[in-house]
Structures are given as C-alpha cells and as structure tokens.
Amino acid sequence: MxxxxxxxxxxxxxxxxxxxxxxxxxxxxxxxxxxxxxxxxxxxxxxxxxxxxxxxxxxxxxxxxxxxxxxxxxxxxxxxxxxxxxxxxxxxxxxxxxxxxxxxxxxxxxxxxxxxxxxxxxxxxxxxxxxxxxxxxxxxxxxxxxxxxxxxxxxxxxxxxxxxxxxxxxxxxPTKRELDGLAMSSRNLRLSPTERKQALILINCLRFAKNELLSGKSWRTVKSIVAQKFQDAEGTTLEYFELIQPNTFEIYDEFDSNLTSSICVAAFVGEIRLIDNLPIIG
Incomplete structure (x- = not known):
C-alpha cells in the first residue's frame, strides 16, 4: 500500500x-x-x-x-x-x-x-x-x-x-451491522456502554415498523407507536422517523406495497446523533 x-x-x-x-x-x-x-x-x-x-x-x-x-x-x-x-x-x-x-x-x-x-x-x-x-x-x-x-x-x-x-x-x-443489529458507525465509538444498549432502539423500531407495515398496519399508526416508544425510552430523543422514496426522498404519507420505499430514522442517544434506515419495498 x-x-x-x-x-x-x-x-x-x-x-x-x-x-x-x-x-x-x-x-x-x-x-x-x-x-x-x-x-x-x-x-x-x-x-x-x-x-x-x-x-x-x-x-x-x-x-x-x-x-x-x-x-x-x-x-x-x-x-x-x-x-x-x-x-x-x-x-x-x-x-x-x-x-x-x-x-x-x-x-x-x-x-x-x-x-x-x-x-x-x-x-x-x-x-x-x-x-x-x-x-x-x-x-x-x-x-x-x-x-x-x-x-x-x-x-x-x-x-x-x-x-x-x-x-x-x-x-x-448494504449497511453493515453489529450482531445485535446496530448499524456500524464511527460515532458509535463515542457511546458509553449504557448508551450503546439504548442505541438499539433505532434498529428495533425500524424492524418493528417494517413488520407492521407488511402485515397491513397503516403508516400513521405505526409512526405514532414508534414516537411513543422513543418517548418512553430513557436517554433517547427522536428527531425524525419517515417513510420515503429512497432515490428522490419524497416523504410518503401512506404505505403502498407497489412503491419502492425505505424508512429513515435519526435520533439522539445521550448527546450522540445516530441515523439508520431500512428498505421496506426494494
């Protein structure tokens, strides 16, 4: 080299x-x-x-x-x-x-x-x-x-x-993840051991939302449940949780299984801002 x-x-x-x-x-x-x-x-x-x-x-x-x-x-x-x-x-x-x-x-x-x-x-x-x-x-x-x-x-x-x-x-x-699902990021080095566990809320909520949408739940309902999960979780603050078109980043109000879509999330864990996303329909 x-x-x-x-x-x-x-x-x-x-x-x-x-x-x-x-x-x-x-x-x-x-x-x-x-x-x-x-x-x-x-x-x-x-x-x-x-x-x-x-x-x-x-x-x-x-x-x-x-x-x-x-x-x-x-x-x-x-x-x-x-x-x-x-x-x-x-x-x-x-x-x-x-x-x-x-x-x-x-x-x-x-x-x-x-x-x-x-x-x-x-x-x-x-x-x-x-x-x-x-x-x-x-x-x-x-x-x-x-x-x-x-x-x-x-x-x-x-x-x-x-x-x-x-x-x-x-x-x-594709995103590389730790064994527990946390998206690998240089910012993870700044998380304390407690914050590292708290950070799992991002991928857990993404997976929850994907499963709920694919089982027929409305996006509005899913988004509301996720917002409450963050509100109830200690040490985390949700910035956004949105269903989007992954090329144009048009924000969808409703989920349509015929349209390409991903969910994007940003949240603070302590003072560290983390982002993640998950394809729903590729």
Missing part, C-alpha cells in the same frame, strides 16, 4: 493505470474505520483493478463545530488495518490540499436539501457535494463505493454525478 498526500503525487500514478486501461475503484472515508468501511473496501477489491481509499475529515460538512472537533481520529490504526487488506493506495490529503480557502461555491440539491438530513443539518449536503466533487476530480476513479447507511448522502451523490456528468459508476453497499 502506497501513501499519497497530494494530487501532484497521484497524477503520474493515475496516468500509468490509465495507460494500462485499469479500472480504479475509490472508497472515500473520514477515517475511524470499522467493518462497514471494510465492506466497501472488499467490494472495491473484488470489482476494480486498482483500489484507492481516502481519509479526510471534511470540515465543511459539519454544521456543528463540536461534532467536528470530537470526530474520532484513529489514523495510525486505520493505516495498519488497510495495509492488511492490500489496497493499492491510501490518499491522505490535509486541509490545505483540499481547501486553499473555504469555497465560495454553493451546491443546492433541490428537494433533497430540505428534508430529513437536509432539514436538520443545514449546509451539510453542500459540504458533502463539494468535497466529493473535489475528490472525484483529484482521483478520477472509474467506480466509487458508498454505504447504504447514509442513504440520503447516496441520493445526493447520485444527483451530483448525474447533473455534472462525472464519468463515475456508483455502487451502493
């Missing part, structure tokens, strides 16, 4: 692979790697000729400065982990490499900008869109891999690629 710190270092390497007509697979991350990230890495290794992983904690996508400051930094462990997997390159740019100055450009993702994560984290998807566009321009991958856990982010990046004609194939990899 070769460490690369700048586009100037990467460009001749990329050119060599281009001459060899090799497909470059790209996994962008913010570090604090877990099995969910490694699923993306494994998929890249299976699919592409050359695998590049990036680690960059992007300041422009945090609308909460405290959240940015507390984001886990495990770079030495991440490097050791990726070396075991035999990826070809690890791209580790610093902030000056990514942003000589804060970008003045703003990206508006339309309806995606105003619902769920867009509504509760204003400016977040602008930051995501800009950093992903920069990374795509720097790495110029053939294929890029993203996790289903960040479902709305996947929809945003699909919009970015489609509207700006990036020559990149996107592959979405």
């Amino acid at each position: 070769k460490l690369v710190y700048s586009p100037a270092e990467w460009n001749p390497l990329w050119l060599n692979h281009l001459r060899e007509n090799q497909k470059i697979g790209f996994v962008p991350t913010m570090g604090a790697l877990h099995e969910g990230h490694l699923d993306l890495v494994r998929k890249a290794l299976e699919t592409a000729d050359v695998t590049v992983v990036s680690i960059f904690v992007n300041p422009t996508q945090f609308n909460n400065s405290t959240d940015f400051e507390k984001y886990p930094n495990t770079l030495s462990q991440d490097i050791a982990l990726l070396e075991k997997y035999g990826i070809d390159y690890l791209f580790i740019p610093d902030t000056k490499t990514m942003y000589q100055e804060l970008p003045k450009l703003k990206i508006d993702f339309g309806d995606l900008e105003h619902v769920l994560e867009g509504k509760f984290r204003p400016g977040h998807f602008n930051g995501v869109g800009i950093v992903v566009a920069k990374l795509f321009n720097m790495i110029r991958p053939s294929i890029a891999f993203f996790g289903q856990k960040d479902l709305q982010q996947v929809a945003v990046i699909k919009r970015l690629v489609y509207d700006l004609n990036f020559p990149v194939e996107l592959i979405t990899v």
Whole structure:
C-alpha cells in the first residue's frame, strides 16, 4: 500500500493505470474505520483493478463545530488495518490540499436539501457535494463505493454525478451491522456502554415498523407507536422517523406495497446523533 498526500503525487500514478486501461475503484472515508468501511473496501477489491481509499475529515460538512472537533481520529490504526487488506493506495490529503480557502461555491440539491438530513443539518449536503466533487476530480476513479447507511448522502451523490456528468459508476453497499443489529458507525465509538444498549432502539423500531407495515398496519399508526416508544425510552430523543422514496426522498404519507420505499430514522442517544434506515419495498 502506497501513501499519497497530494494530487501532484497521484497524477503520474493515475496516468500509468490509465495507460494500462485499469479500472480504479475509490472508497472515500473520514477515517475511524470499522467493518462497514471494510465492506466497501472488499467490494472495491473484488470489482476494480486498482483500489484507492481516502481519509479526510471534511470540515465543511459539519454544521456543528463540536461534532467536528470530537470526530474520532484513529489514523495510525486505520493505516495498519488497510495495509492488511492490500489496497493499492491510501490518499491522505490535509486541509490545505483540499481547501486553499473555504469555497465560495454553493451546491443546492433541490428537494433533497430540505428534508430529513437536509432539514436538520443545514449546509451539510453542500459540504458533502463539494468535497466529493473535489475528490472525484483529484482521483478520477472509474467506480466509487458508498454505504447504504447514509442513504440520503447516496441520493445526493447520485444527483451530483448525474447533473455534472462525472464519468463515475456508483455502487451502493448494504449497511453493515453489529450482531445485535446496530448499524456500524464511527460515532458509535463515542457511546458509553449504557448508551450503546439504548442505541438499539433505532434498529428495533425500524424492524418493528417494517413488520407492521407488511402485515397491513397503516403508516400513521405505526409512526405514532414508534414516537411513543422513543418517548418512553430513557436517554433517547427522536428527531425524525419517515417513510420515503429512497432515490428522490419524497416523504410518503401512506404505505403502498407497489412503491419502492425505505424508512429513515435519526435520533439522539445521550448527546450522540445516530441515523439508520431500512428498505421496506426494494
């Protein structure tokens, strides 16, 4: 595994692979790697000729400065982990490499900008869109891999690629979960043992809602029951629990088994904000 710190270092390497007509697979991350990230890495290794992983904690996508400051930094462990997997390159740019100055450009993702994560984290998807566009321009991958856990982010990046004609194939990899069902996330490192148990309410409510909907219960009834479950649970605060179309993020008022749908949830467990989602009809 070769460490690369700048586009100037990467460009001749990329050119060599281009001459060899090799497909470059790209996994962008913010570090604090877990099995969910490694699923993306494994998929890249299976699919592409050359695998590049990036680690960059992007300041422009945090609308909460405290959240940015507390984001886990495990770079030495991440490097050791990726070396075991035999990826070809690890791209580790610093902030000056990514942003000589804060970008003045703003990206508006339309309806995606105003619902769920867009509504509760204003400016977040602008930051995501800009950093992903920069990374795509720097790495110029053939294929890029993203996790289903960040479902709305996947929809945003699909919009970015489609509207700006990036020559990149996107592959979405299913959410990786702990044995008890909790979606793997770097934020889980910040949960206390008690909060770790409390966090199971997210997946438990998603599974409950899916079963109830598929057995014929109305969405309004299911949503009301879930809201009460969160209200009764100690240490958790529900932010949203919505039935959506997973590509457009149109919010459904009723469940229709003929329509593609997923449920998305965001909640605070203590002071840690967690998100998750579950496909209902694929």
